[in-house]
Every structure is written in C-alpha cells, then in structure tokens.
Amino acid sequence: xxxxxxxxxxxxxxxxxxxxxxxxxxxxxxxxxxxxxxxxxxxxxxxxxxxxxxxxxxxxxxxxxxxxxxxxxxxxxxxxxxxxxxxxxxxxxxxxxxxxxxxxxxxxxxxxxxxxxxxxxxxxxxxxxxxxxxxxxxxxxxxxxxxxxxxxxxxxxxxxxxxxxxxxxxxxxxxxxxxxxxxxxxxxxxxxxxxxxxxxxxxxxxxxxxxxxxxxxxx
Amino acid sequence: xxxxxxxxxxxxxxxxxxxxxxxxxxxxxxxxxxxxxxxxxxxxxxxxxxxxxxxxxxxxxxxxxxxxxxxxxxxxxxxxxxxxxxxxxxxxxxxxxxxxxxxxxxxxxxxxxxxxxxxxxxxxxxxxxxxxxxxxxxxxxxxxxxxxxxxxxxxxxxxxxxxxxxxxxxxxxxxxxxxxxxxxxxxxxxxxxxxxxxxxxxxxxxxxxxxxxxxxxxx
Numbered sequence: 001x002x003x004x005x006x007x008x009x010x011x012x013x014x015x016x017x018x019x020x021x022x023x024x025x026x027x028x029x030x031x032x033x034x035x036x037x038x039x040x041x042x043x044x045x046x047x048x049x050x051x052x053x054x055x056x057x058x059x060x061x062x063x064x065x066x067x068x069x070x071x072x073x074x075x076x077x078x079x080x081x082x083x084x085x086x087x088x089x090x091x092x093x094x095x096x097x098x099x100x101x102x103x104x105x106x107x108x109x110x111x112x113x114x115x116x117x118x119x120x121x122x123x124x125x126x127x128x129x130x131x132x133x134x135x136x137x138x139x140x141x142x143x144x145x146x147x148x149x150x151x152x153x154x155x156x157x158x159x160x161x162x163x164x165x166x167x168x169x170x171x172x173x174x175x176x177x178x179x180x181x182x183x184x185x186x187x188x189x190x191x192x193x194x195x196x197x198x199x200x201x202x203x204x205x206x207x208x209x210x211x212x213x214x215x216x217x218x219x
Numbered sequence: 220x221x222x223x224x225x226x227x228x229x230x231x232x233x234x235x236x237x238x239x240x241x242x243x244x245x246x247x248x249x250x251x252x253x254x255x256x257x258x259x260x261x262x263x264x265x266x267x268x269x270x271x272x273x274x275x276x277x278x279x280x281x282x283x284x285x286x287x288x289x290x291x292x293x294x295x296x297x298x299x300x301x302x303x304x305x306x307x308x309x310x311x312x313x314x315x316x317x318x319x320x321x322x323x324x325x326x327x328x329x330x331x332x333x334x335x336x337x338x339x340x341x342x343x344x345x346x347x348x349x350x351x352x353x354x355x356x357x358x359x360x361x362x363x364x365x366x367x368x369x370x371x372x373x374x375x376x377x378x379x380x381x382x383x384x385x386x387x388x389x390x391x392x393x394x395x396x397x398x399x400x401x402x403x404x405x406x407x408x409x410x411x412x413x414x415x416x417x418x419x420x421x422x423x424x425x426x427x428x429x430x431x432x433x434x435x436x437x438x
Contacts, residue, residue: 064296064297064300067286067296067300068292068293068296071290071292073287073290074287077283077286077287078283081283081286081303084300084303084304085303085307088304088307165400168396168399168400169396169397169400173396175396177387177388177392177394177396177399178387178388180387180396180399180400180403181384181387181388181399181403184399184400184403184404185403185404185407188404188407
C-alpha cells in the first residue's frame with residue numbers, strides 16, 4: 001500500500017514538472033510573439049496555454065482521487081494540498097502568457113512595443129523565461145540557492161515594471177494611447193508571471209522535502 | 220465523531236461567508252476611493268485587504284488540519300478542497316481591490332478617472348459590488364438562478380472592460396498617458412474581480428450541496 005502511494009506521489013511530482021515545462025514553452029512563445037511581432041509564436045502560445053489548462057485539470061483530478069482513496073496525513077497530505085495550489089498557479093501563468101500573445105496578435109504586423117521600451121521589455125521577458133527555467137529545476141530538486149535567485153530575479157522584474165510606468169508617464173512619451181495600453185498590460189502580465197514563480201517556489205520545498213511546520217503553513 | 224465533523228464543516232462555511240463579507244466591504248471601499256477620489260476609503264480598502272489575507276490564511280490552516288485529522292472522503296473531501304480554492308480566490312479579490320485603491324491614492328486629490336469614462340467605471344464598480352453581494356448570498360445558500368445572474372453580470376463587466384479600451388483607443392481620447400495607464404489597469408482589476416466571483420460560483424454548489432460528480436470536477 002505504502003509503496004503504491006509513493007509511486008503515486010512520484011507521478012504527481014513528474015506531472016507538475018511536465019506542466020511547468022509546458023508553461024516555460026508558452027511564456028517563451030509569448031515573449032517572442034511580443035518582442036518580434038511574430039504571429040506564429042503567438043498562436044503557439046495560445047494553443048500551449050490551453051494545453052496547460054487541460055493538464056492542470058487532469059492533475060487536480062488525480063490529486064483529489066488520491067486524497068479520497070489514500071486519506072493521507074502529515075507530510076503526504078501537505079504535498080498533495082501544495083500540488084493543488086501549484087497547479088492553479090501554473091495554469092494562471094499560462095493564461096497570463098496567452099494574454100501577452102493576444103496583445104502581439106492584435107497589433108500584428110506592427111509591434112505592440114515602441115522602440116523606447118524595447119530594451120526594458122526584452123529584459124523583462126528574458127527574466128520571466130529564466131524564472132520559468134529555474135522553477136522547473138526547483139520542482140525537480142529543491143535548493144535554497146535557487147529559491148534565493150528566484151527572489152532576486154523577481155525583484156528585478158518588479159523594478160522593470162516600475163520603469164515601464166516611468167517611461168510612459170514621462171513628458172517625452174509621445175506614443176498613441178494604444179501603445180500606452182499595450183505596454184501597461186503586457187508589463188503587468190510579465191510581472192504577475194514572475195510573482196507566480198515566487199509563490200510556487202515558496203510552496204515547493206514542501207513538495208520535495210515535506211519540511212513544512214504547522215507554524216508557517218503559508219510562508 | 221460525525222457530529223463533530225459536521226460542526227467543523229459548518230464553521231468552515233461560516234468563515235468563508237465572513238471572508239466574502241469582508242471582501243464586499245473592501246471592493247466597495249476601493250470603488251468609492253476611485254470614483255470619488257476619496258483617500259479615506261482607499262486606506263480602509265488597503266487595511267481590509269490585509270484582513271482578508273489573514274482570514275484566508277487562518278481558514279486554510281483549519282481546512283488542512285481537518286483534512287489531516289478527519290481524513291474525509293467523498294462529499295466532505297470535495298467541500299474542503301473547494302474551500303481551499305474559494306479562499307484563494309477571495310484573497311485575490313481583496314488584492315485586486317487594494318490595487319484599485321492604490322491607483323486612487325496615487326492620483327489624490329485628482330481623480331484617476333477622466334470625465335469621459337466616469338459613467339463606464341461607475342457602472343463597472345456597481346456591478347462588481349453587486350456581484351460580491353450575490354456571492355455572499357450564494358455562499359449562504361446555493362441557487363441556480365443566482366448563479367445565472369452572476370454570469371450575466373460578469374458578461375456586462377466584460378463588455379464595459381472592452382468599452383474602456385474603445386474609449387481610450389478612439390481619436391477623441393486626449394487624456395495624458397497617466398490616465399490611460401490608470402484606467403487600463405483599474406478596468407482590468409474590476410474585470411478580474413468579477414471573474415473570480417464567477418470562478419467561485421462554479422465551485423460553490425459543491426460546498427453546500429456536495430453535488431459534484433467525478434465527470435465534471437472543475438465545471
């Protein structure tokens with residue numbers, strides 16, 4: 001019985017990693033779509049986000065069934081509850097990336113990002129992609145250093161998000177409202193994606209180590 | 220044993236309703252803050268959002284403890300898992316409302332909403348507040364009619380969200396970029412708050428009726 005349960009937990013972890021892999025591809029495609037006004041990447045991101053959603057749903061079903069059939073306690077229970085939260089965050093990351101892809105698709109063949117902000121968005125997108133890569137690593141193997149570097153990258157994304165507002169609100173900003181809207185939303189989406197990576201990383205150590213005291217359930 | 224467990228489930232439901240009550244107040248305060256450039260309401264919304272977050276955390280702890288101690292199955296298990304998802308949505312609603320309050324606070328004593336969009340935001344805010352009220356009702360007592368009217372109100376919020384873009388992207392829009400940014404984000408936040416109410420309402424029937432077949436785990 002215990003052996004079968006351990007196999008189930010392992011399969012849950014593998015499926016979380018698989019979903020995170022798909023999210024990484026979706027975020028990369030969405031970033032390419034926005035930065036290079038590439039409509040094919042945009043379409044791939046939209047399809048990918050649907051796939052993330054289906055995979056997350058099917059994982060949730062497995063987890064709920066496992067909760068019902070195995071009635072796990074302590075560490076096992078916490079792993080399964082964390083999984084439900086992580087899958088919800090991964091699904092949101094896919095949805096946010098699909099919003100970015102939609103902005104790119106809307107402005108095609110033009111670029112949604114004016115020249116004055118292309119460096120800022122380039123760095124923000126690269127950070128988000130790197131965060132997704134770090135997240136996959138962390139989901140495979142918890143590491144305190146990795147969690148720290150995730151927090152540092154997220155802090156930089158927040159900085160860039162504020163930079164976008166500074167540029168847009170400066171007197172020298174002469175772009176049309178359509179660009180103001182696009183960059184405001186796209187920047188917000190990139191920032192939320194990074195937030196989700198931080199949220200997940202704060203839950204992920206429980207997944208692999210089960211080290212989750214009653215005092216800091218949500219740290 | 221069963222009796223004690225039923226009491227716990229009842230207390231879980233009461234606490235969800237209590238959090239939804241607080242969210243209602245926070246969204247109302249945030250709407251007043253934005254529409255009337257009222258800094259006191261903004262501050263109340265910010266404090267209220269923190270309170271929502273604390274209450275949601277403490278409810279999650281109770282639910283996880285109940286899962287561990289009672290090892291519930293079937294209907295009871297589904298109720299508890301739904302609760303975790305609903306509390307996460309309620310917390311996000313509070314956070315989104317606090318973002319709206321922050322926009323109002325930032326522009327004080329000016330209004331963040333230009334005259335040309337004040338009717339649109341007025342309706343959007345009123346719909347969000349009404350949605351929160353309907354949600355509380357639904358959490359107390361599931362009703363198909365109520366769920367349907369929630370979906371209708373959400374559809375109207377989506378329409379208004381698109382209307383904001385139409386106004387902003389029209390040739391007649393002469394406001395500064397700061398207003399474009401503010402209304403773009405505020406509109407997005409109102410729209411997401413309404414989305415969360417719909418998400419919760421699709422889960423809430425399980426909470427009160429437990430009528431949740433294996434085939435539509437996420438409907």
